[in-house]
Amino acid sequence: MFTELNSILNASPDSITPGELIVVSDRQSDASFLVHHFLSFYLRARCKVCFLGLVQSFCHYSAVSQRLGLSLTQAKERGQLVFLEGLKDSLSILIPQERNAESQAMDFLQDPAAGLRSLYEFVQSSVTGSGSSEDWGPPVLLVDDLSVLLSLGVSAGAVLDFSHYCRATICSQLQGNMVMLVRCSGEEEEEDGDEGSERLLKGLTHQCTLTLHVQGLPTGFCKDIHGQVEVCRRRRRGDLQHNQNKLFQYKVHDKGASFFARGTSSAVL
Amino acid sequence: MLSELLQGTDSGGLLVIQDTCRYSGRDLLRSFISAALSRGDVVHVLGFDVDEEELKDGLKTPDSQALHIHSAYADPLGWNDHSAFTVNNFNLEELTNLVKQTSDLKPATLVIDSLSWVLRHVAPPAVCRILHQLRKGGAVRTVIALLHADLHQRGTVGSLSHLASSLITVAPGVRANEAVAKITKHLKSGKVIQDEEIFSVNEDLTVIVHSKHPEHKQNDAEEEQMDPTANLTFNLRLSDSEAEAKNKLTLPFVFSKEKSETFSRCFFFKHCKTFQFYLKCIKCKNNCFVLQENRSTSSRYGFWADSL
Amino acid sequence: MAAPVRSMDKTSAESLSSNNTSFQKKTKSKLISIPGTRPSVQNGQLLVSTGVTSLDYLLGGGLAVGTVLLIGEDRYDSYSRMILKYFLAEGVVCRHELFVAAAQDNPDDILQELPAPILDDVAIPKAVEQPRLPCEPRDSLEAMNIAWRYQNLPKVQSFLASSSRFGHYYDVSKTMEPEIRLASKSRNILRVGLHSLGSALWGDDLSCHDNPKHRHALTTFLYGLRALMRSSLSVAVVTLPSHLIQDRALMGSITRLCDNAIALESFKGSERETNPLYKDYHGLLQVLQVPHLNCLASQLPDHKDLAFKLKRKQFSIERLHLPPDLSETVSRVSRGELAGSPVSACGSGAPGTKHLDF
Numbered sequence: 040m041f042t043e044l045n046s047i048l049n050a051s052p053d054s055i056t057p058g059e060l061i062v063v064s065d066r067q068s069d070a071s072f073l074v075h076h077f078l079s080f081y082l083r084a085r086c087k088v089c090f091l092g093l094v095q096s097f098c099h100y101s102a103v104s105q106r107l108g109l110s111l112t113q114a115k116e117r118g119q120l121v122f123l124e125g126l127k128d129s130l131s132i133l134i135p136q137e138r139n140a141e142s143q144a145m146d147f148l149q150d151p152a153a154g155l156r157s158l159y160e161f162v163q164s165s166v167t168g169s170g171s172s173e174d175w176g177p178p179v180l181l182v183d184d185l186s187v188l189l190s191l192g193v194s195a196g197a198v199l200d201f202s203h204y205c206r207a208t209i210c211s212q213l214q215g216n217m218v219m220l221v222r223c224s225g226e227e228e229e230e231d232g233d234e235g236s237e238r239l240l241k242g243l244t245h246q247c248t249l250t251l252h253v254q255g256l257p258t259g260f261c262k263d264i265h266g267q268v269e270v271c272r273r274r275r276r277g278d279l280q281h282n283q284n285k286l287f288q289y290k291v292h293d294k295g296a297s298f299f300a301r302g303t304s305s306a307v308l
Numbered sequence: 309m310l311s312e313l314l315q316g317t318d319s320g321g322l323l324v325i326q327d328t329c330r331y332s333g334r335d336l337l338r339s340f341i342s343a344a345l346s347r348g349d350v351v352h353v354l355g356f357d358v359d360e361e362e363l364k365d366g367l368k369t370p371d372s373q374a375l376h377i378h379s380a381y382a383d384p385l386g387w388n389d390h391s392a393f394t395v396n397n398f399n400l401e402e403l404t405n406l407v408k409q410t411s412d413l414k415p416a417t418l419v420i421d422s423l424s425w426v427l428r429h430v431a432p433p434a435v436c437r438i439l440h441q442l443r444k445g446g447a448v449r450t451v452i453a454l455l456h457a458d459l460h461q462r463g464t465v466g467s468l469s470h471l472a473s474s475l476i477t478v479a480p481g482v483r484a485n486e487a488v489a490k491i492t493k494h495l496k497s498g499k500v501i502q503d504e505e506i507f508s509v510n511e512d513l514t515v516i517v518h519s520k521h522p523e524h525k526q527n528d529a530e531e532e533q534m535d536p537t538a539n540l541t542f543n544l545r546l547s548d549s550e551a552e553a554k555n556k557l558t559l560p561f562v563f564s565k566e567k568s569e570t571f572s573r574c575f576f577f578k579h580c581k582t583f584q585f586y587l588k589c590i591k592c593k594n595n596c597f598v599l600q601e602n603r604s605t606s607s608r609y610g611f612w613a614d615s616l
Numbered sequence: 617m618a619a620p621v622r623s624m625d626k627t628s629a630e631s632l633s634s635n636n637t638s639f640q641k642k643t644k645s646k647l648i649s650i651p652g653t654r655p656s657v658q659n660g661q662l663l664v665s666t667g668v669t670s671l672d673y674l675l676g677g678g679l680a681v682g683t684v685l686l687i688g689e690d691r692y693d694s695y696s697r698m699i700l701k702y703f704l705a706e707g708v709v710c711r712h713e714l715f716v717a718a719a720q721d722n723p724d725d726i727l728q729e730l731p732a733p734i735l736d737d738v739a740i741p742k743a744v745e746q747p748r749l750p751c752e753p754r755d756s757l758e759a760m761n762i763a764w765r766y767q768n769l770p771k772v773q774s775f776l777a778s779s780s781r782f783g784h785y786y787d788v789s790k791t792m793e794p795e796i797r798l799a800s801k802s803r804n805i806l807r808v809g810l811h812s813l814g815s816a817l818w819g820d821d822l823s824c825h826d827n828p829k830h831r832h833a834l835t836t837f838l839y840g841l842r843a844l845m846r847s848s849l850s851v852a853v854v855t856l857p858s859h860l861i862q863d864r865a866l867m868g869s870i871t872r873l874c875d876n877a878i879a880l881e882s883f884k885g886s887e888r889e890t891n892p893l894y895k896d897y898h899g900l901l902q903v904l905q906v907p908h909l910n911c912l913a914s915q916l917p918d919h920k921d922l923a924f925k926l927k928r929k930q931f932s933i934e935r936l937h938l939p940p941d942l943s944e945t946v947s948r949v950s951r952g953e954l955a956g957s958p959v960s961a962c963g964s965g966a967p968g969t970k971h972l973d974f
Contacts, residue, residue, distance in 0.1 A: 072912050094872075095909075096846045102659075102910035126843035133840040151832070156387050190835035190869045196428045200385060203425075207382045211359045224868020235865050241458045244329035245357070245424075260920050273332070291913040 040079040040107060043298045047270060047287065048249070052084035055177060057214035060206055062247040064221045064240050068266045070253035072291050074183045075100070077218045079107045082114055086215070087175035089165045091158075091182045093125035106294050119175055121165035125187075151192030155201035163208055166215070177215040180205055184220035185243075186236045195235060199242040206246055219243060248273050256288075263306030264288050268298065309491050309503040310517050313474055314343040320415075320449040321473030322439055324423075326465070328458040331480040331487055334358070334421065335509040337454050341419055342367055342513040344450075345374055350416040352407050355379040356395070356425035357454075363421065366513045376410050384425065395429045400438050400445070407447045415449035418442065422454035423468065432464045436471055481506055486518065650804045650849075652710025654782060656680065659910045664710070664805060664851055665783030667702030670933040672783055674903055674922070675876050676915040679853075681805060682845050683907055684838070686871060688858035688879030690899055693812065695880050695924065696855045697726075698788065698931050700809050703853045705730040705792060707807035709784050718811035719818045726811065731786035732793065787929045806850035808841075814856045814870075823860035831866055838873040875907035880924070897923035901933055 045051055063073045071094075078100065081088050092100055100122075101111040114120035128145040144161035147153065166178035188198050202219060209215040221243060223236045244250055252269040270285045287298045299305075313323065323340070327333030334357070344351050345367065351374060355363055359381045367375075383391035397403070407416050420426065427435055442448045457465045457477070469475050469492075477490040485508045493501045506518040537544060546554065656663050656677050663678035666685070672678045679685055689696040707714050708730060716723040814822045814834050821828045838854075845852055858879060861867050871877045882899035883889040894900075901922040908914035923936040 069908075069914070071908075075912060099910055103912055106911065126839075126846055129840065130843045130847065133836075133843070148836070159387065186869070187839065187873070190832060190873060191839060192832035192836060199428065203384065204387060207359070212382070222868075222872060224865050224871075236869075237865075238459060241329050241456075242424075245332070245456050245459070260916075262916065262918060265916075293911060293913055296912070 040083060041076050041296050041298070044073075044076055044296070045080070047285070047298060050080075052080055055081075055084050055086065055216060057177060057216075058210045059216045059249060060210050060247040061216070061218045061249045061251065062221065062240070062243045063218060063251045063253070064223060065253040066223045066255075068253050068255045070220060070222070070251070071183060072296055073251060073253070073268075074181060074218070074220050075103050075107065076296070078181055079104055079109050081179040081181070081216065082109055082111075082119065085119070085176045086179040087119060087121075087166060087177070088114070088179045088181065089121045089123075089162055091123045091125065091162070091180070093123075093182070093187050094184055096126055097122055097124045117173060119173070123161065147188075147193060148191060151197075152194070154197045155188070155193060159201055159204045162205055166209060166213065178209055178213050179215050180209050180217045182217075182219045184222050186220075186222045186239060189236060189239065195239040195242070198239055202243060202246065244273075253289075261306075263290060264304050265290050267301070309493065309501070310476070310489055310505050310507055310515060313476070313491070313493075314340060314515060316344065316347060316349070316450065320443065321451075322443065322471060323450065323452045323474045323476070324468060324472040325452070325454050326457045326469070326475065326477040327454065328456065328479070331478055333454055333476075333478045335513070336476070336478060336487075336489070336507075336515070337419065337421060337452065338363065338366065339509055339513045339515045340452050341375075344417045345369060345372055348374065349449075350374045350410075350414055351376070351419060352410070352416055353377045353419040353421065354393070354398075355381050355421050356384055357381070357422045366511060368512065378406060385429070395426060398426050398430055398435075398438065400441050403438065403442060404445050404447050415447060417450045417452065418448045420451065420453040422456060424454075424456040424459045427460060427464065432460075432467060436467055439468075439471060481508075652706070652712060653681065653805065654678070658915055661909055663782075664712070664807075665706050666699070666853070667704075667706030667783055667786065668699060668931060668933065669783050669785070671699065671878075674878075674917050674933065676906060678782060679851050679876065680907065680909055681849055681851050683875035683909070684842055684845055684852045684854060684873075685876040685878070686874035686904075687853065687855040688877070688902075688904070689812065689855050690880040690882035690884075691859055691886075692882065692884055693855070693857070694884075695882055695899060695926065695931070697811070698926070699880075700811060700853055700855055701726065701730050702786060702931065704807065704809050705733065705786055706783055707805075708792065709733050710805075712804060713806040715806060715808045716811070717809070719815065720812055723811075726809075728791065728794075730792040731788040732790035734785040734787055785930070788926070788931060789929050804849065806848065808845075808850055808852035810852065810854045812857060813837075813854050814861065822863075822866065823857055826862045828863070828866070831863070835866075835869055835873055838870060842873060842875070871904055874905070875909070877904035878902065879904055894923070897925045897934075897936065899924055900936070 040052070050056070061077070063070050063077075078088070078090060082104075090100070097111070104111045111120060111122065115122060123144050125145060129148055132145055132148045143157045146157040147155050162180055166180065185198055185202070188201075189195060202217075205217060209217055221236055221240045223240060250269075250271045250273065252271070253266055254269070255266045256264060267286055267288045270287065286301060288301055288304060289296050289298045290304070325333040325337055325340075341351055341353065341363075353363060353376070355377055360377050360379045363377060363379075364375075369375075378393040380391060380393045380395060380397075382388070384395050386394045386396065393406070397406075403418070407418060423435065430438075439451060439453070442451060453468075455465065455468060473494050475492045479488045479490075481487045486506055487508065489505050489507055491501075491503045491505065493503075495501065508516050508518065510516065650662075653662050653664050654677075655661065658676065661680040663672075663680055665672050665678050666675070675685070687696045687699055704714055704716065704727065714727075716726055718726055812818075814820050816824055820834055821830055822834055841852060841854075844850070854874065856870065858867055861870075879902045880899055881902070883891075883894055883897070884899075888894050888900075901924050903917050903920070903922070906914045906916065919935050921936040922933055924931065924933045
């Protein structure tokens with residue numbers, strides 16, 4: 040959990056805004072450090088967390104969380120965290136002889152054109168299921184990252200359907216929160232057809248309440264400033280839309296990240 | 309022109325509100341619902357993008373008998389098996405039935421939030437045909453649809469805007485809470501009216517039009533043609549003699565052989581005592597004294613030294 | 617098309633069933649027990665050498681076990697193939713298992729071309745000494761025209777290497793003796809080398825069409841490869857003809873599915889070959905991606921302009937910089953000709969193409 044980011048977003052683990060859908064995106068940069076932030080943020084907020092870790096192994100997330108002062112293994116044991124390890128589960132489908140019918144969450148790999156209903160059903164059962172004795176707060180879904188589903192052959196429309204269903208269940212019905220990471224590669228202005236991560240990102244931006252967009256510095260590579268984050272709050276129910284964009288530069292450390300206004304890095308002052 | 313469209317003075321048709329992810333057109337769409345309800349029209353809303361609560365939020369009469377919301381938000385594809393209306397019901401027959409079974413004899417207004425959702429599952433030509441035939445059937449007088457233009461191919465957006473009798477494209481304005489609407493209206497006579505207005509939507513969903521024609525930045529073109537090198541107070545080019553003189557100069561701070569010899573003989577402390585801040589002298593090799601500023605007592609740098 | 621040096625199926629099944637993920641922190645005694653590996657200084661990750669010492673340095677000490685390195689091939693696939701061979705040769709010397717797959721030619725051919733190791737340790741200091749650039753500190757330094765405040769700056773070391781030695785040196789002019797290759801291997805790290813993945817010979821249409829139909833076939837494979845690597849003690853190097861893939865978004869997702877990614881661009885056949893700036897090098901190397909495993913921050917290389925060169929015996933990667941202009945007059949004489957470029961870059965609106973002196 041990065042305290043500086045909390046103050047930028049005006050959030051604290053003590054009070055969770057219900058129904059928030061946060062889209063974290065990056066372009067020629069890496070925004071996955073923000074996923075770790077939100078994971079530890081919601082675990083600290085005592086929310087029931089469902090994490091779809093599609094791109095890294097559990098050990099990676101666990102080791103990073105350890106640095107941020109949290110134990111994922113304990114959270115799993117207490118029933119607070121439901122962790123889907125996409126890499127591990129996909130092996131049983133990609134290498135059929137090792138098939139064991141543990142979970143159907145990654146079944147879409149067999150027929151990517153059929154959509155992500157099985158994955159949604161996994162999410163739904165893990166946020167509504169009461170497998171623990173303790174009473175946890177509102178449910179939270181985190182996805183790292185959504186765009187890898189496109190690489191696995193799922194269409195952008197099907198991913199948007201999946202996120203719509205998750206939003207309807209988690210944000211609207213259960214008043215929880217969602218954080219989704221989408222990674223893009225090309226230039227923004229590029230007209231690269233309608234398929235792919237651009238369309239996914241735009242579709243999600245229409246659904247979300249907050250976007251965090253991470254980019255490299257426009258002036259090029261710098262060792263002391265890793266890039267910039269654009270924070271854009273979209274309308275929430277009740278207040279009319281006012282598009283406030285805020286731009287911050289950031290640097291990722293070993294145990295966190297620091298955010299500062301443009302040009303105020305300690306390296307240049 | 310925006311207020312005319314809101315009042316619904318014309319005889320109906322297809323009104324498309326185009327937005328992008330930079331500015332949501334949903335507030336404007338809800339203003340249209342609010343305006344239609346206050347006129348006493350029967351309004352049917354097909355809600356895909358947001359839930360019923362959010363659609364009703366801010367309406368003066370949210371429980372009005374004239375407002376029928378068919379929400380497919382919670383289960384648009386029938387995955388959970390408890391939805392009355394899904395995207396599969398988006399065909400001419402079922403839509404006509406849906407509108408007819410609840411409304412009075414009066415033709416209704418159909419609001420679609422949003423067409424983008426429908427277009428993900430229904431082919432664009434089918435959507436165009438359904439929208440076109442709905443109005444011919446007589447049950448629906450006006451169709452108002454929201455379209456997220458940045459989610460579709462240009463051709464899809466183009467065909468739908470071609471079909472529309474009125475098209476409003478919204479974009480964020482310069483000031484917060486303000487937005488720019490570009491309005492194109494096809495009249496039956498074949499005349500086309502275009503307009504651009506700045507508007508904002510209030511909390512009670514009334515629309516305020518700020519100005520008819522937003523002022524354009526007229527200076528842009530002029531600025532581009534400015535020559536930055538004109539009217540300079542100095543030369544940009546050197547004459548031959550000047551260039552020669554420049555090339556003869558030795559650059560300052562270059563450690564040449566002669567200088568290094570002088571350095572080894574000189575001392576740097578002549579004006580030491582006139583400094584306001586305390587300077588420390590450290591003797592180093594080559595018999596050269598180097599002044600070192602004591603940083604803890606001074607806030608600024610800067611000292612000068614003369615060679616003896 | 618694949619040539620497992622030992623039975624591949626057995627190895628992967630064993631390593632899978634042992635549930636031995638490579639990202640667990642291992643005890644020190646276990647680390648030492650695997651030849652050719654060492655723990656990362658930064659995150660305790662188990663590293664193996666790529667065989668190219670300077671590349672190891674760029675990738676933060678070496679390749680982490682359980683990761684995939686993507687090499688974007690140069691136009692004629694001469695240098696990317698070279699790195700792949702280095703990678704395999706290092707595996708042979710460290711007695712790792714090898715798995716080689718290639719569509720273009722028989723994988724055995726690649727194995728037969730492996731460079732011969734220079735096992736004699738005396739040769740190492742010589743290898744470090746060799747890549748001496750004309751700009752490296754010489755006795756004539758005092759004569760250089762350099763503002764004296766810059767004289768205390770640390771000297772730029774263009775040769776990339778870490779202080780401690782890791783990996784071996786190879787002589788690319790000789791091939792490895794077959795006896796070394798066939799020496800018995802203990803079950804430890806599996807090195808997977810996949811040559812020219814995504815080319816038409818593998819049956820993919822990625823490089824043939826602007827908008828390939830089966831665009832997700834390769835990415836799905838890479839996802840599965842990552843999953844396999846993560847759950848076993850193995851490390852993979854994949855070369856890919858990236859210059860043939862037109863779709864940049866596809867290339868981006870391929871890159872993101874590999875952990876490390878570098879791209880090679882050789883000067884052969886490009887106008888850069890004749891550029892005097894590059895006369896000391898054979899091509900440029902770009903580090904596209906470095907992984908951040910088990911930690912938040914990734915170890916970014918401190919220098920982005922890199923070039924490689926192939927000397928008679930050795931392939932090495934160096935920092936790219938301009939050779940110093942030792943003669944005092946050259947820059948001023950040629951000023952007139954050169955002045956055109958900065959002017960066009962900043963003074964776009966300036967009329968006329970006459971040179972400016974400021």
